[in-house]
Amino acid sequence: MSLISVGTMAFDAIETPFGKVDQIVGGSGTYVAYAAANFITPIQQISIIGYDFPQEELDELKKRGVELDGVETVADKKSFFWSGKYHLDMNNRDTLVTDLNVLADFNPIVPDSYQGAEFLMLGNLSPHIQLSVINQLKVRPKLIAMDSMNFWMDIALDDLKEVLTKIDVLMINDAEARQLSGEFSLAKAARKILSMGPKFLVIKKGEHGALLFHEDHVFFAPALPLEEVFDPTGAGDTFAGGFIGYLAKTKDISFTNMKTAIIMGSALASFCVEKFGPNRLKEITKKELDARLSEFVQLVSFDIDLA
Amino acid sequence: MSLISVGTMAFDAIETPFGKVDQIVGGSGTYVAYAAANFITPIQQISIIGYDFPQEELDELKKRGVELDGVETVADKKSFFWSGKYHLDMNNRDTLVTDLNVLADFNPIVPDSYQGAEFLMLGNLSPHIQLSVINQLKVRPKLIAMDSMNFWMDIALDDLKEVLTKIDVLMINDAEARQLSGEFSLAKAARKILSMGPKFLVIKKGEHGALLFHEDHVFFAPALPLEEVFDPTGAGDTFAGGFIGYLAKTKDISFTNMKTAIIMGSALASFCVEKFGPNRLKEITKKELDARLSEFVQLVSFDIDLA
Numbered sequence: 001m002s003l004i005s006v007g008t009m010a011f012d013a014i015e016t017p018f019g020k021v022d023q024i025v026g027g028s029g030t031y032v033a034y035a036a037a038n039f040i041t042p043i044q045q046i047s048i049i050g051y052d053f054p055q056e057e058l059d060e061l062k063k064r065g066v067e068l069d070g071v072e073t074v075a076d077k078k079s080f081f082w083s084g085k086y087h088l089d090m091n092n093r094d095t096l097v098t099d100l101n102v103l104a105d106f107n108p109i110v111p112d113s114y115q116g117a118e119f120l121m122l123g124n125l126s127p128h129i130q131l132s133v134i135n136q137l138k139v140r141p142k143l144i145a146m147d148s149m150n151f152w153m154d155i156a157l158d159d160l161k162e163v164l165t166k167i168d169v170l171m172i173n174d175a176e177a178r179q180l181s182g183e184f185s186l187a188k189a190a191r192k193i194l195s196m197g198p199k200f201l202v203i204k205k206g207e208h209g210a211l212l213f214h215e216d217h218v219f220f221a222p223a224l225p226l227e228e229v230f231d232p233t234g235a236g237d238t239f240a241g242g243f244i245g246y247l248a249k250t251k252d253i254s255f256t257n258m259k260t261a262i263i264m265g266s267a268l269a270s271f272c273v274e275k276f277g278p279n280r281l282k283e284i285t286k287k288e289l290d291a292r293l294s295e296f297v298q299l300v301s302f303d304i305d306l307a
Numbered sequence: 308m309s310l311i312s313v314g315t316m317a318f319d320a321i322e323t324p325f326g327k328v329d330q331i332v333g334g335s336g337t338y339v340a341y342a343a344a345n346f347i348t349p350i351q352q353i354s355i356i357g358y359d360f361p362q363e364e365l366d367e368l369k370k371r372g373v374e375l376d377g378v379e380t381v382a383d384k385k386s387f388f389w390s391g392k393y394h395l396d397m398n399n400r401d402t403l404v405t406d407l408n409v410l411a412d413f414n415p416i417v418p419d420s421y422q423g424a425e426f427l428m429l430g431n432l433s434p435h436i437q438l439s440v441i442n443q444l445k446v447r448p449k450l451i452a453m454d455s456m457n458f459w460m461d462i463a464l465d466d467l468k469e470v471l472t473k474i475d476v477l478m479i480n481d482a483e484a485r486q487l488s489g490e491f492s493l494a495k496a497a498r499k500i501l502s503m504g505p506k507f508l509v510i511k512k513g514e515h516g517a518l519l520f521h522e523d524h525v526f527f528a529p530a531l532p533l534e535e536v537f538d539p540t541g542a543g544d545t546f547a548g549g550f551i552g553y554l555a556k557t558k559d560i561s562f563t564n565m566k567t568a569i570i571m572g573s574a575l576a577s578f579c580v581e582k583f584g585p586n587r588l589k590e591i592t593k594k595e596l597d598a599r600l601s602e603f604v605q606l607v608s609f610d611i612d613l614a
Contacts, residue, residue, distance in 0.1 A: 184324075205515065
């Protein structure tokens, strides 16, 4: 049982109301890998980095069971760089800088050693790249999940729609679900999006939790009301990594198990935001994770006598 | 076992993306009464109306067990009138007109027949009026819940803080909780507000559900993802009415029962938004309510093995 994760490995500069870092390791692929590694190994990473990406980070990932055969290093270019500043509400941010650097040439090659993977997580990249990875796989994975964003809806909608016909789970935020469907009601938006291809739709709502839609079913996972949200960067990718990592571990892609997987993703995301970058993800113990899962159970449990 | 409800009985003019009404019955007291009457009678109403308030509405309320001895009619003035227009997202609205009319002279007198009520719901009114009602009660109710809003935090904060020392449950929205506490994190805001007097704090987040805080406990109630939100007016008051009506019916003010009460309020609010004004609230059958409660149970149920 293995999981391929395709996504960026990058540097971020982040400013939040609580602090600032000029350069910290980031990227969707990095967060997905650290999160999923709580549940399953190997994670077969596909990404591209520049000469400046720290060897210690690669070593740390390897130590946790992340295979890097699919990570291309470009000797004369810098890694992808993103810089953003969060508003006080932490749900909104301004992008200050996007330096594509190596990402401009990203043309992922799936290593032979990755063939046969049963789970595939496509991080937020151009639909063209996502499609290329799918097409290189000789055996279709048991489950393909993908992230996307408004940017691709603006400039590559047709490509995006093509990818949607080939995947199982789409993970986007509420604004993106509204944009993609042209519907304001999330219930209606979900129905339309599910008719475009995916069997499951996860709508991420940040501090307001997440919704999972499948056929006529809907599940709502709350977010824990946290004392401190230090840095939300990577929370969505951590959520995705925890989600697919748990599915890959349990090999069960039923709606019932996906609900549990969403709680796993939410729990990991609640750790992610406690420190800058992926740092907090490297420290989570089994005991801490169990304690947090127990908080989720408490958070939504109630008694109704429907007799 | 009886419940006193203090609030406005009024006319609203409402414009939403889905339609427009120039004059429809509204007011916090009206919504609370219709919602609470699903669970308990009598509801002892305290309000003030003008000559123009429709007799049929009063008859309808009476028929449902709402006592009107505490509703003052002013023969030569109009009822309170509010007019608002909702944005597309339905979570935000602009107030177009506020004609206080009879409300300018509202000086509620608690009828003798209401003395001894065990539950008191103070709708969103000036803290001065809320305090006056509390002070007129010869025996303190078993539970006092109150609604408030940013307007009173702006112009009557000291009075509001005094009322907070005399009540059990405060129900406000997330922006108001942030304003009242000066904290952005809702977890921190809740801790501060609970130190001001209330034993329970309900933070209403509209389409994102509601949070209940008590001591170190927190409960999250989702909102159903609805296909259509036709008119959100009164949803918060309906929620409050369902909440306190259920508590009054069950006579149990434990945290555990309050969680159930919040689900009851959420379910009633989900009906309220389906039609303009309180119309939908007048039609709810027991079967419909049970079906909706079952949707809430489904919405948040998941399996976690914490072994």
